[in-house]
Amino acid sequence: MEILGGAHFAVAGAGESHGPGITTIVFGCPAGVPLSRAGVQDLLDRRRPGSNKLGTPRREGDKVVLLSGLYDEDHAALLGGAEVATRVGDEEILTPGYERGRATGEPIAAIVLSAAKRSADYAQFLGPAGDVRPGHTDLVKHHKSAGYTDPRGGGRSSYRSTISDVIGGAVARAFLAQRFGTAFFSSICQVGEIESGERLSGAVGDGRLTSEEAAALESRLEEPELRSLDAGFASEAARLIEVARKEGDSVGAALEIVAVNVPPLVGEPLYDSLKLRLMGSLGGLHAVQSCEMGSGREVVARRGSANNDPIRSGGYRTNHHGGLIGGITTGSPLVFRVGFKPTATIARPQDSVRKDLTEIEFRLNKGRHDPCVGVRAGVTLESRMAIEVADAVLAHQAGRIDEGNFRLFDGQGS
């Protein structure tokens, strides 16, 4: 079952690359968390390639409408925003969506419709003898589904499906921000062979930021040509991506994902640990091929005496561990690094097959694509981290029973 998160906080998603829209249901937001459509939209907007010239030219002006799970006694505030309508035969139904309110604890649904799709771009991939793009899911999905797949754009195996991640992450972030001030950041730290000189993990210190400090960090990340702490690196990386595009090629990227003001003591042991969940959720995203925690792959070469983080009464003095010990949060920043492969779709000719396994030299007929998928993925990774932390927070709270929460009539539950 396609569910992101865990038993306490989870996101169900549906919708393929070229279908009518992406549908999302978010489960487990505690009653009372303040939510707004605009807040969700702000994070969705970060998925778009609009802010610079490096992404795909398809403008995806994705707009979210919320369909359930909020309430406010002020119905004008609750309903005074977006609208949604359906027409079936002669019957039209139009209703306002939810604009802002408090979570009721019931599932929160959202839809994001798709604007015009250029399905014609995909003619060369259709049918049982359609071309197979190297590095894409065309071949395995065709055979896995015995031919009953949607060949336009890869179905769910598309960047578009991560809209649900961001919507779920927006709810998780609202919850964690309200209760703990937790904030999530990402910074591009490598593009091709070029590496950033600054690390997000270094910029957040011991991981306790005021809301002003968090806002300032967010602003700083927004400024460069690519979302990164290091503006010089960002400019150079942008140029590299542009070169790759002109050459009909693509390039890989790596990102740091960091959370601050992380509630400590969160995460279960072993098979359901927060580390396992984060390694899977971040490392399992489309096009990702590596996932590292804290000092990551570097720790292999270290001695224990250099790698163990000293502890003082105020907290850990260093954060090689990346915020999790034994899969449980220490309150130090969560620090992960994720590496993306270069975009599989390129303009250069390559050895490939048709879906019937006839060998071809593959040439892309139409369509343009991101030359570097990694650089837009930050908000998705932040979202996935937020979803897993929210789930783990609720799991930890479940075991700390306070009888005061179990009272209705006088004398009951006492």
Add this chain to the structure above:
Amino acid sequence: MEILGGAHFAVAGAGESHGPGITTIVFGCPAGVPLSRAGVQDLLDRRRPGSNKLGTPRREGDKVVLLSGLYDEDHAALLGGAEVATRVGDEEILTPGYERGRATGEPIAAIVLSAAKRSADYAQFLGPAGDVRPGHTDLVKHHKSAGYTDPRGGGRSSYRSTISDVIGGAVARAFLAQRFGTAFFSSICQVGEIESGERLSGAVGDGRLTSEEAAALESRLEEPELRSLDAGFASEAARLIEVARKEGDSVGAALEIVAVNVPPLVGEPLYDSLKLRLMGSLGGLHAVQSCEMGSGREVVARRGSANNDPIRSGGYRTNHHGGLIGGITTGSPLVFRVGFKPTATIARPQDSVRKDLTEIEFRLNKGRHDPCVGVRAGVTLESRMAIEVADAVLAHQAGRIDEGNFRLFDGQGS
């Protein structure tokens, strides 16, 4: 997490009684199953009170739009039907939904928007000192959510949320019908003290019906004033419901739910048995207080020699067991009986409290309701049965490995 079904076939639902709409995601439909919007709509239409005068006067012309999980190379067929649109600020997006195609195996999403709601009817229930309707969730949900509930119509604890059940059931039915000819029926067998003289379990014989026989049975059930095998009983029951309505009162009902052409050998042992799942899914529906399988409560009074069903080479000769032995299907019809309490919302004065526990004599100010919720529930119960059977079918198939399903290139997986 609010999921109906199991790990293989499941339905996620969202949307409260008076919200913008009901959102549904169906997981696990095998690739290749033929699906159509019209087929889902037909089953949804059975939820409506339109066909007779016994239901709530609120006309619920629920129209479904499918947003994902289908494909057909004939895009005119795939897209030539319903439309959905959103407006956020100045940006409008309009797209066709899916009309008909084959399941791709990816999640199937659907929305059903709500037409105008008369929220004003609910004024007396609003706020921390709102009235509490006896038999309703007003009080428990208010305190459970620390006040952050939607007090209009009970939120998810509303008949309206079962739209998702029916949509999920429609997909499950399409799958099971295609593969096994399985069909699901329900018949009202008791209203108040009046009982039907005919039993659905008797009408289906050994449970192997041709598609013509199944269609004929369905037609026969549709004809009476209430959906029932026994037209005389149905007329009498309809009058009783009308009397109850005029008296500002309500009345209970019981239904039989039966499946034919059930694939045998389906269901897991013990904690995840199909019996456990069906008893929960059917017996757990809103307003249900009893659930019986096969001969149900009557078997308590029997001797084993009278209750054991004799077995011959062609199958079980009787069906006291109701289609499941040890939680596994025998191929005999699945037979369940479900009892509903009388509708809790009535016009008569009753002892109650406000949400702050102040005692009141409760009188309903506005709003009209079904005097007999049970009589519309048949399609929901059939749907839940179909969902659980579909899940169990997939679970059984999972354990029967055929290496031929694991081949891509020559020589692989062999």
Add this chain to the structure above:
Amino acid sequence: MEILGGAHFAVAGAGESHGPGITTIVFGCPAGVPLSRAGVQDLLDRRRPGSNKLGTPRREGDKVVLLSGLYDEDHAALLGGAEVATRVGDEEILTPGYERGRATGEPIAAIVLSAAKRSADYAQFLGPAGDVRPGHTDLVKHHKSAGYTDPRGGGRSSYRSTISDVIGGAVARAFLAQRFGTAFFSSICQVGEIESGERLSGAVGDGRLTSEEAAALESRLEEPELRSLDAGFASEAARLIEVARKEGDSVGAALEIVAVNVPPLVGEPLYDSLKLRLMGSLGGLHAVQSCEMGSGREVVARRGSANNDPIRSGGYRTNHHGGLIGGITTGSPLVFRVGFKPTATIARPQDSVRKDLTEIEFRLNKGRHDPCVGVRAGVTLESRMAIEVADAVLAHQAGRIDEGNFRLFDGQGS
């Protein structure tokens, strides 16, 4: 996956009727709950047929040993009890099990080994042409597993596997008793056509019992020849069971299952509601064919004005609803009634088949069995109720965040 309970509190079981033993793992017990092997054993002892002459003559002196999930700084207390040993080749390992301590929050494992089994009794059922007992799982399990089943005693589809239910229930009960004083009771209320004159639901009043009152009620239930509030009924029922046995026949039974001091506000809406879970868990037990909540099947015949339970500031005045409104606990007693079919295994000749579908007149060669399986099932049903309530309590607590539970170093998580 064979798991009883939910995502927060769950029981995994393994072990078939005639295997080496029953293995149980209990997940989700909050850290700090006091547990003892003796406490678990006391409940297991209630499964045995020893206390009267009505059960199967096979004496099942089941002894439990706890293998994980407890701790106490006093190692003598922790370890000073049962022992367990393995011998593999020449290597023997012997270790004490856990005797008493506090739950650590980690999984609690237990084993109950089987004493000598009379497998010879099962010779007539072995092999692909073995006899099929009507009403048993012999036929469906043989074909479901393509012949790879354990034909001795039904494998997991055996009463013996409910040892795990009772162990899990014992942990759930310890947790709920410590925190809320919750207690669980069962009473046989019907055997064959004979019905008890007293109802457990009547005996518990508004469901708030002191620990003395709860102990007195438990004692009263233990006294009669069969576990029942009504000693006269119990004697008569015992005689009926003895008659059935002598005639080579069997008889059905019904039980009431009731919980008191139930924490209110517990249970999720709709698809994961506590009602759905309890109807499934209780109604899904082997040999059960009906499950009713509160006034059960009787409510069908009622008017709403008679069925709605009046509410006063101190609580509900009646309990037709059975402790759950909208699937959420009201604090009134949980009241369920479960009906068992007569034991399928009887000595009388019956029409049946071999596993290869050859028709036979089935006669039981050897082996003796309970003539009334229902009468020993009370402790299993109480256990299942406790497991579901524990899970729902933890789920409710999860949504009520108290930041004080998320602190480690000074200033963190605040």
Add this chain to the structure above:
Amino acid sequence: MEILGGAHFAVAGAGESHGPGITTIVFGCPAGVPLSRAGVQDLLDRRRPGSNKLGTPRREGDKVVLLSGLYDEDHAALLGGAEVATRVGDEEILTPGYERGRATGEPIAAIVLSAAKRSADYAQFLGPAGDVRPGHTDLVKHHKSAGYTDPRGGGRSSYRSTISDVIGGAVARAFLAQRFGTAFFSSICQVGEIESGERLSGAVGDGRLTSEEAAALESRLEEPELRSLDAGFASEAARLIEVARKEGDSVGAALEIVAVNVPPLVGEPLYDSLKLRLMGSLGGLHAVQSCEMGSGREVVARRGSANNDPIRSGGYRTNHHGGLIGGITTGSPLVFRVGFKPTATIARPQDSVRKDLTEIEFRLNKGRHDPCVGVRAGVTLESRMAIEVADAVLAHQAGRIDEGNFRLFDGQGS
């Protein structure tokens, strides 16, 4: 809930470092798979530090006994091996465990008892003012559980708990070997700064090995001083570990994990993809801080034209993708690389705190530990990979319905 794997094939584990034993239940093994206690034991033996001098001197002669889920008509074969016994008060029960048979499809339980534990080694960690080892779970687990933790050896956060992984993996491997010839290997490829010159991914070619080739590869891996393809590297690495030990220090390590004869088309999209599951399961193991697939972190620096794997009619020509495209198996070898931190427990003094946060200079009083935890982890990682692949295989099969598997009586299910 602490479950490894997914809904189709899963492993539940219980048992802490210094408790009586490790209990394991394996769910979802298809009926008919041949299993033996000796086969499980062989894999468990690979966890032991006995074969060389680099592991912890505590000899862990772990012996497994199987308690359920197997059957063989030849009871001498089924039962003719290990024994298990319990003693509770005066009652002793001794029973043979299962030695060899076919899986019945029901849960498979296993216990591994612990021989004498030197709990005295842990005196310095006990109580609310016990010392905290840097890099260990002492501090977080103490506070997470409000003090109700087992302070000896870290409870479940111990290498010992991975016994369940290996047992579950043994079952998964038996299933996959029987059906597909799938085999799993691991090779240590880095210790501290020393790297192996040979790669397992290179040694397996296109991933189609005969059983002889697989056996030869396994033998080659067993030979060196450390399990590795590169014997020269292994000797040098072993010396480095010995140096670290003598200096009271520890060192990190990295391993490659590879599967061959992998069935293609396995894995679900997006949120439940096999990539997500493997990144989580492998990357989430204790002490792991990095997890890479295929060419791993190196792909970030590449161009798409260099990274896309060419496809010919016989399969992929290179395997930078590591066996998964879009989270679905291609039939190329599964290739993962996992990096372990240096063992946290070292003899050198370090800045730390007591559990009450008093600052101390921590010095380890007693106890000896692996100076390099990574070098023993190969079998655990192979096991986790096998468990996830088995789950994904069953999930894929679930959607491929063959009506022939749903037949009991003549004419049913057809």
